[in-house]
Amino acid sequence: MSEASPGRLRALMQALQRLPGVGQRSAARMAYHLLQHDRDGALQLAQALQAAVQGVRHCALCHTLAEDELCPTCADPTRDATQLCVVETPADQAAIERTGVYRGRYFVLMGHLSPLDGIGPDDIGLRPLLQRLQTAPAVQEVIVATNFTAEGEATAHVVSQLARALGLRVTRLARGVPVGSELEYVDLGTIAHALADRH
Amino acid sequence: MSEASPGRLRALMQALQRLPGVGQRSAARMAYHLLQHDRDGALQLAQALQAAVQGVRHCALCHTLAEDELCPTCADPTRDATQLCVVETPADQAAIERTGVYRGRYFVLMGHLSPLDGIGPDDIGLRPLLQRLQTAPAVQEVIVATNFTAEGEATAHVVSQLARALGLRVTRLARGVPVGSELEYVDLGTIAHALADRH
Numbered sequence: 001m002s003e004a005s006p007g008r009l010r011a012l013m014q015a016l017q018r019l020p021g022v023g024q025r026s027a028a029r030m031a032y033h034l035l036q037h038d039r040d041g042a043l044q045l046a047q048a049l050q051a052a053v054q055g056v057r058h059c060a061l062c063h064t065l066a067e068d069e070l071c072p073t074c075a076d077p078t079r080d081a082t083q084l085c086v087v088e089t090p091a092d093q094a095a096i097e098r099t100g101v102y103r104g105r106y107f108v109l110m111g112h113l114s115p116l117d118g119i120g121p122d123d124i125g126l127r128p129l130l131q132r133l134q135t136a137p138a139v140q141e142v143i144v145a146t147n148f149t150a151e152g153e154a155t156a157h158v159v160s161q162l163a164r165a166l167g168l169r170v171t172r173l174a175r176g177v178p179v180g181s182e183l184e185y186v187d188l189g190t191i192a193h194a195l196a197d198r199h
Numbered sequence: 200m201s202e203a204s205p206g207r208l209r210a211l212m213q214a215l216q217r218l219p220g221v222g223q224r225s226a227a228r229m230a231y232h233l234l235q236h237d238r239d240g241a242l243q244l245a246q247a248l249q250a251a252v253q254g255v256r257h258c259a260l261c262h263t264l265a266e267d268e269l270c271p272t273c274a275d276p277t278r279d280a281t282q283l284c285v286v287e288t289p290a291d292q293a294a295i296e297r298t299g300v301y302r303g304r305y306f307v308l309m310g311h312l313s314p315l316d317g318i319g320p321d322d323i324g325l326r327p328l329l330q331r332l333q334t335a336p337a338v339q340e341v342i343v344a345t346n347f348t349a350e351g352e353a354t355a356h357v358v359s360q361l362a363r364a365l366g367l368r369v370t371r372l373a374r375g376v377p378v379g380s381e382l383e384y385v386d387l388g389t390i391a392h393a394l395a396d397r398h
Contacts, residue, residue, distance in 0.1 A: 006266035008251045015247035018240035019215075020232045026220060028290060033219045034248070035255055035264055036309050037322070041217035042248045048214035049245040052207045052230070053238050065234055067205035091227060110235050123236070 009035070061132065063125040064090050064108035073097075073106060080104040081138035086129065086159050087145045088112050088152060096145065104143070107132060112151040113158060126158065133166050141169045148175060208234070260331065262324040263289050263307035272296075272305060279303040280337035285328065285358050286344045287311050287351060295344065303342070306331060311350040312357060325357065332365050340368045347374060 009031060016027035034042040058064070059071035066072075073079065073093075083104025087093045093106050111124040121127070133139060142163040146152035160170045176194040177186050208230060215226035233241040257263070258270035265271075272278065272292075282303025286292045292305050310323040320326070332338060341362040345351035359369045375393040376385050385393075 006255060006264065006270075008247070008254045008266060009264050012247040012251040015240070015244040016218075018233075018237055018244060019229045021225060021228070029220070030218045031251070032264070032288065032309065034217075035251060038217055039252050041214070042252050045214040045217060046245040046248040046252075048207070048211040049233070049241045049248075052211040052234060053241050053245075055207045056205060056234055065205065065208050065231070067207060071205075089231065110231065 058110075058125075058128070059108075062106050062108050063110060063128045063132075064093065064106070065110075078103075081136070082140040083143060084133075084136070084139045084141070085143040085145050088147055088155070092145065092147070105139075109146070109155065109159075112146060112149075112155040114151045114154075121158065124155070126162070129159065130162055133163060133168065139168060141171060144170060144172045148173075257309075257324075257327070258307075261305045261307050262309060262327045262331075263292065263305070264309075277302075280335070281339040282342060283332075283335070283338045283340070284342040284344050287346055287354070291344065291346070304338075308345070308354065308358075311345060311348075311354040313350045320357065323354070325361070328358065329361055332362060332367065338367060340370060343369060343371045347372075 012031045012034075013024070013027040016022055016030050017024065022030070034045075055067050056065050057067075059066040059074055060069050061074040062071060064071050064073075068075075080103050083102075084107055085093075085096065085102060085104055086107045086109065087096065088109050088111060090108055093108055096102055096106075107125070107129050109124045109126070109129065111119060113119060113121065113124065133142070142159070144156045144159050144163075146156045146159070156172060160172075163170045174197060175190065176197060177183065177190060183191065211230045211233075212223070212226040215221055215229050216223065221229070233244075254266050255264050256266075258265040258273055259268050260273040261270060263270050263272075267274070279302050282301075283306055284292075284295065284301060284303055285306045285308065286295065287308050287310060289307055292307055295301055295305075306324070306328050308323045308325070308328065310318060312318060312320065312323065332341070341358070343355045343358050343362075345355045345358070355371060359371075362369045373396060374389065375396060376382065376389060382390065
């Protein structure tokens with residue numbers, strides 16, 4: 001920020017700008033805040049960063065972030081190995097888990113395709129997914145549960161192609177009117193999909 | 200974020216939330232980004248945090264953040280010791296320095312009073328400012344250059360009272376129409392101030 005900033009302060013501001021969504025001004029505000037009011041928080045963050053970099057890796061099966069070879073979900077032998085639900089993030093996986101209706105296995109891509117942001121096939125877990133599908137003979141159905149955004153749909157397209165090329169059954173989460181909503185307030189695209197997918 | 204997050208990942212997300220303006224969702228996004236795409240950046244940030252906490256302190260004279268006993272500006276013997284310009288942040292000081300028209304000394308409060316956010320007199324450098332004014336007999340004029348926001352004006356009021364109680368001359372940056380602007384597009388409060396302060 002200031003040209004007169006001491007070297008260590010400037011280095012901290014530059015390092016903070018490597019966080020997504022943090023620009024020059026936010027980085028300065030964060031650095032001032034930590035050094036003025038929360039030096040304990042700064043040291044705690046430093047230790048948490050080092051501990052996470054050392055101890056967090058990808059689950060060997062589902063590609064989510066885990067501390068052991070396998071994440072708790074993949075280590076659970078009671079999960080149904082014939083279904084594989086592909087999601088974008090651990091948060092999406094957690095949302096599905098909270099419903100309590102899915103007992104199959106997961107694959108977490110850790111992102112979505114977004115060419116405009118420079119996120120291509122090699123930046124998300126597409127290669128590990130292909131490997132998983134090739135080495136897991138029990139899988140019969142791939143449930144594509146990426147988000148219903150432009151990026152999520154593009155990602156779903158590629159995932160579906162991968163799975164179909166291996167002769168697997170591919171399904172996608174149903175689009176439709178959210179539970180508890182009134183038609184008057186639902187957007188037209190959603191109603192159109194709900195009409196087309198009526199059963 | 201996710202209940203299934205490994206402990207180190209959850210600890211990192213919690214530590215990131217100590218940064219101002221970072222909530223649960225941003226913290227999760229930052230943690231995933233660092234562990235997925237920028238582990239070097241994470242380690243660099245950890246080191247920058249530790250180095251700053253160890254090596255950055257307040258300048259003994261002007262209260263800004265500095266690596267030595269005195270910041271470069273206070274260590275400069277050619278600056279005019281009769282004028283003391285009180286600013287909120289190092290960024291504000293840098294803005295005044297860029298004009299090249301001020302050769303006096305500074306005091307950096309490192310914040311502004313904001314009771315609603317729990318920022319009281321002891322959270323910004325008002326006590327060190329009082330001490331500075333009491334122990335710097337050369338100071339004749341205190342130039343209050345806090346921001347023209349509600350918080351900046353409240354801070355200016357307190358700083359002015361402090362300085363006047365010590366018998367010092369207190370001035371405030373002029374409010375008025377910004378250079379290069381057309382009156383038609385200037386807000387009414389600014390025009391009213393510019394009228395009142397006409398000379």
